[in-house]
Amino acid sequence: MIDTIYIEEAVQQHPRTLKVLERFPKARRIVCERYGEIFNRAQQSFRVQKQKPALVLAHKSGNRVLPAPADYGIGGQHNFYFSHLYNCLYDCRYCFLQGMYRSANYVMFVNYEDFFDDIKEQQDKLDAPGWYFSGYDCDSLALEPVTHFVSEALQWFAHQPQANLELRTKSTQIRSLLKLEPLDNVVVACSLSPDPIARSLEHDAPSLDRRIAALEKVAEAGWRIGLRFDPLIWCDDYKEVYAKFFDDVFSRLPQASIHSVSTGSFRLPPEFQQKLAKLYPRDALLAGPLARNDRWVGFPVEREQALLQFAQDQVVGAVGQDRFFPCQFSAENVS
Amino acid sequence: MTVYVVALPAEARPIIDALKLKRKIDKPWSTYSNGDDHLLVTGIGQLNAAAACGWLIGHAPSLARLPWLNIGIAGHASHALGELFWVEKLQGVRGGYYPALHCTNALPGAVLKTVDEPCSLYVDEKLVDMEGLAFYLTCSRFVPLELVHLLKVVSDNRENPLESFDKKSVPGLIQNNIDKIISFSTALTQLADSLPEPTPVGLEECILEYSSRWRFSHSQTQQLYKLLNRYYALTQLLLSPNDLETKARDAKQVLSMLEVEIEKLPVVLR
Numbered sequence A: 001m002i003d004t005i006y007i008e009e010a011v012q013q014h015p016r017t018l019k020v021l022e023r024f025p026k027a028r029r030i031v032c033e034r035y036g037e038i039f040n041r042a043q044q045s046f047r048v049q050k051q052k053p054a055l056v057l058a059h060k061s062g063n064r065v066l067p068a069p070a071d072y073g074i075g076g077q078h079n080f081y082f083s084h085l086y087n088c089l090y091d092c093r094y095c096f097l098q099g100m101y102r103s104a105n106y107v108m109f110v111n112y113e114d115f116f117d118d119i120k121e122q123q124d125k126l127d128a129p130g131w132y133f134s135g136y137d138c139d140s141l142a143l144e145p146v147t148h149f150v151s152e153a154l155q156w157f158a159h160q161p162q163a164n165l166e167l168r169t170k171s172t173q174i175r176s177l178l179k180l181e182p183l184d185n186v187v188v189a190c191s192l193s194p195d196p197i198a199r200s201l202e203h204d205a206p207s208l209d210r211r212i213a214a215l216e217k218v219a220e221a222g223w224r225i226g227l228r229f230d231p232l233i234w235c236d237d238y239k240e241v242y243a244k245f246f247d248d249v250f251s252r253l254p255q256a257s258i259h260s261v262s263t264g265s266f267r268l269p270p271e272f273q274q275k276l277a278k279l280y281p282r283d284a285l286l287a288g289p290l291a292r293n294d295r296w297v298g299f300p301v302e303r304e305q306a307l308l309q310f311a312q313d314q315v316v317g318a319v320g321q322d323r324f325f326p327c328q329f330s331a332e333n334v335s
Numbered sequence B: 001m002t003v004y005v006v007a008l009p010a011e012a013r014p015i016i017d018a019l020k021l022k023r024k025i026d027k028p029w030s031t032y033s034n035g036d037d038h039l040l041v042t043g044i045g046q047l048n049a050a051a052a053c054g055w056l057i058g059h060a061p062s063l064a065r066l067p068w069l070n071i072g073i074a075g076h077a078s079h080a081l082g083e084l085f086w087v088e089k090l091q092g093v094r095g096g097y098y099p100a101l102h103c104t105n106a107l108p109g110a111v112l113k114t115v116d117e118p119c120s121l122y123v124d125e126k127l128v129d130m131e132g133l134a135f136y137l138t139c140s141r142f143v144p145l146e147l148v149h150l151l152k153v154v155s156d157n158r159e160n161p162l163e164s165f166d167k168k169s170v171p172g173l174i175q176n177n178i179d180k181i182i183s184f185s186t187a188l189t190q191l192a193d194s195l196p197e198p199t200p201v202g203l204e205e206c207i208l209e210y211s212s213r214w215r216f217s218h219s220q221t222q223q224l225y226k227l228l229n230r231y232y233a234l235t236q237l238l239l240s241p242n243d244l245e246t247k248a249r250d251a252k253q254v255l256s257m258l259e260v261e262i263e264k265l266p267v268v269l270r
């Protein structure tokens, strides 16, 4: 799966580096000074790199825990995000990472303890529980067999009752969750789309059926689950497509395990949308009718509102208002 | 389909023979081609390499969608004569450059240092050549980084220094590695298939058709280009001015009519 591994000089002997190298004994190893030498260069093609991304092992210094954008949240007062990993195994056509990064290589920051220390430091400053969102610049679980981050994070969060963790994923890599006792301060949130939309846009991601099956197992093991219907994608027969989809999801998942449900329409910052349209000039979603305001490019307002309202009605009908968190104005929270 | 770049005619010969290339241009630099693969002989040194690559891309911009592969001989302190290396890092004045490898490649990697004068000091464990860095920096301005690579054959080392090097051995050094070179080029060619799709055939003519009927400003032409591309993405058809349902007064109206045409298209994501 990984043929080339770049290793920052400073983390060459880090125990996690050695563990990753052990997992890929045949991979080519190239030492670099800073991950930016590989990751930030101009004239890279995200689309070409996606064919066979390399892994970059690096140290993250500073800016490890950042405030989440306004309107991002599931009921908490204080929201933050952090990224132990940049980029994702999957290839969703709407993914904002393609617009944000020049490179599709995976960057794994091996200094997990520094992330935990920063979360602790942040939490100690707060007068109320904080929410810490993983899966902002990556999928929280897809590369877990390589990173083991979630496994370590869960053990750490087990001793931090004031700090809540959201893992956001489309992955079915749930082994690390099933091995541990469920935690009250963790929500395992899965991004879900109707099957035809997932097939068309969420390349390489597990099918809807497999995602729901994984969520069922996680819920059965006692974990709280989150459902993220984000981004909602407009199509002519959206009512039919989404009605069937919501029926399927809510009939299979146990109500009592659902911690929160959020919705959001497809939207990207304009410069990201332009980059994506250049990367995929034949893609129907990016070529179709889109509207632009100061901050976002998304579906034309009437379509967006119709879609959001329809989804809201369905969700509220299924789980009630209390657990519903619409997210209408943040583009970057897809996973 | 690859653009091979070499410094010496002696490095070119085995590639010309293997790919059955025909001479195309003599001056200012020699080029060869078989229609699919291309070869450029730059002459020795960084200035030649940079100027020749820049000239060829300016001369044939469509080549920027192909892999560019610098093939050549290089010195190394300890590696065996005749061994072929993929350059994993080029030593620059400020830091290094890492060719972006996103295809399968079993060749061993090595660091390359490009020098301005022939050098037989063999002080560190790096390949040493006279063109690599200039080739890489020039091509990576025009060609996606993932498609710009360098393969070097060791021609001299501490045991067999430059002073005793027989220039006649150059074709043999390349020839002995030609299969590996071509298979690397094939992997890069497959990778190039994942570049964004090129402009649809006939789009330029279609735009000319519009421009012959209405006056488009520069930015309106760009909008026209984008709209026709989008329409093509959704229908695989080019929308000619004759296909517009009503006659437009001016370019502005043409653009809004095209927007409407796109909005009318069914959106079915399957």
Ligand code: SF4
Pocket: A087, A088, A089, A090, A091, A092, A094, A095, A096, A097, A137, A138, A139, A169, A170, A205, A334, A335
């Ligand atoms: S949208 Fe999420 S799952 Fe899809 S590619 Fe982006 S990060 Fe990965």
